[in-house]
Amino acid sequence: MSSQQEPQLDQKPLTPSKMQQPSPRLSTRLQHHPYQPPAGFDAVEPGVHHASTVIFPNVAAMRARDWRSKAGYTYGLHGTPTTFILEERLAALDGGRHCVLCPSGLSAIALIDLALLQQGDTMLLPSNVYGPSRELAERLLTAWGIEHRLYDARCTPDELAALITPQTRLLWLEAPGSVTMEMPDLRGLIAVARQHGVRTAIDATWAAGIALQPFDLGVDVVMQALTKYQSGGADLLMGSVTTRDDALHERLLLTHMRIGLGVSADDVARVLRGLHTLPLRYHAHDASARRIAQWMQGQPAVAQVLHPALPGSPGHAHWQRDCCAAGGLFSVVFQPCHSAAQIDAFVDALQLFKIGYSWGGPVSLAVPYDVQSMRSPSHWPHAGGLVRLAIGLEDADDLIADLRQAMQRLIPTD
Template structure:
């Protein structure tokens, strides 16, 4: 079968075999669960050990998963443009897998200040205890970034767009700095998930995706994935993943495969809806700034046009309201649930604690409040009506109450 485009590949990869030997087969590959793998003879067992040691993805124990896992790993490689994928029980587990595989005691990494918040907690509670140091900084100025590289720096870790303000970083420029100093570039690509953004194509060495979000797409699974294309990096991650004992449920992997089938159409709808919401907030007097790189007034729209392939439903808005008014606005919404995950079919909103933004160079400290929203698959007209009634309640709430 000739599969010339990514979307065609994603529709056909991971399907059950249907051929002369298997004349009847289901469309969807079953969720194959097992803890134990059987071997026909001792020679097969020993051959499995040998091939595993050489880095081949071959199952010797159930923890690594059977055909269901292998099918989804192949899908992730297609999405991200990589050679090998590794699965973890959550996105944060995937981050830990990479850092514990590629960093040693005494090493240092530079981290973009806009990354997923728990990376800072991992630095404080795990990495420092292992004598691994981190410097969090803006990665917008390449000369400044280069000045922060130390003799023991090994990794440049980033997330683009960033976690709360969706700040686009110049990944090709960052990768050029890394290459000059023989450093690895690790990118959290949960925002792009392979369809909207492809870090490996832009110079990153490893891409990490929280499958929990857009790939899962239905708010019913937790999983992370790591994708790489360099053989030496793949071997290091492979060895450490097995040693650390990461394992994912076959049922969750099956759900992730299901999510990939509709990823393209869902993300396009999320992105279309999000732009309509940006246009709505652009007309509101309370709006100080809209953070969504696909929106033409976003500060990083040109970078998005150059490097991204699409967008999604994530929008943040800085509002000129009191804290009490912002709380009234959020709690008055009928179609939005309050929550800080995203990527599912539903619309969510979170009133961001601005203490979390103090270390983000992109954040304007003069702005009083920020709401982060995931725009779901509902009718955007209905969402806008919901915003209108909630804003009206917030406006009428006494501004004298802080």
């Protein structure tokens, strides 16, 4: 062998322990950096976990986890620490055991309908039901073979019993009713439904878990639009569905998964933050609304104020029996002598009150409605126009002053 010839290398393969792994390149290091923050961090607000993919430690753990259980995580749509925390807090607020989150209040209503009804079934809706809920029944559910019947929101238990058939599967309740604010006989209606084996669901958004505890009255499902008081900021959409019954929750949860309902982690964090001040805000809305409603009662242009806590409002006795607060929402019915154009001008003249749907936020809102086109003539034979007022967190005296100056637009017609 020439002195210039290099020696032959040992050709024995290296064992895996001796093999040198190349350093990951930049794009890989950005995805798989080894750093983990130290444990033990805690703060007032829960962490915001953004996730679609959830990482499992191994295949066995992946196969062992059940997406229906809150003992672990499987996929972002089925829950993260952020959403689990909100669901548990809302369940406690409602007095229930289980809660699922939906992208809006209307989607929460749809979830209940789709989970509990099938072709050939009938559900009962109050005559003052939330408009989009009625649209859902009329335009979609009917086409799928699910029927609905309207019942008078002021009906007696016996009158409701006369409407129940062997096909009736679900009774919807609203407390109070949308726009016209009737408070139903919840105890009596729920008792009738239970006697006939009919499930009950209530839109309890107005109560916010504070003014009313529907589960204590025997309701099966409580729905809320978290868009309103729980959020408190008028800056997000979300809904919740709460139950006490394990089997009923399973039925709702399966439907929730099958139609792919999910919520934003950032929106969940906003609702969690809003829960800290929910009781304070709710009672502040309530106090201002009662004062302003009483002031409105004394105005010559006003025929009636629809506020459950005021004597003379439809269902006031039921509110006294079942509720402990009233929130910030009420409606004003004007004297028939005032035209729709004048009432619109009154709303346009408001400065602090803004024109917009929804309620429960910091800013007061006003919306005019044609109540005679919405309700039975037997209850509204000679009523004038109606304006719904959502009282925000402004000073009550300033809101009264705003209403007073806008009243100048209401000049009686000849």
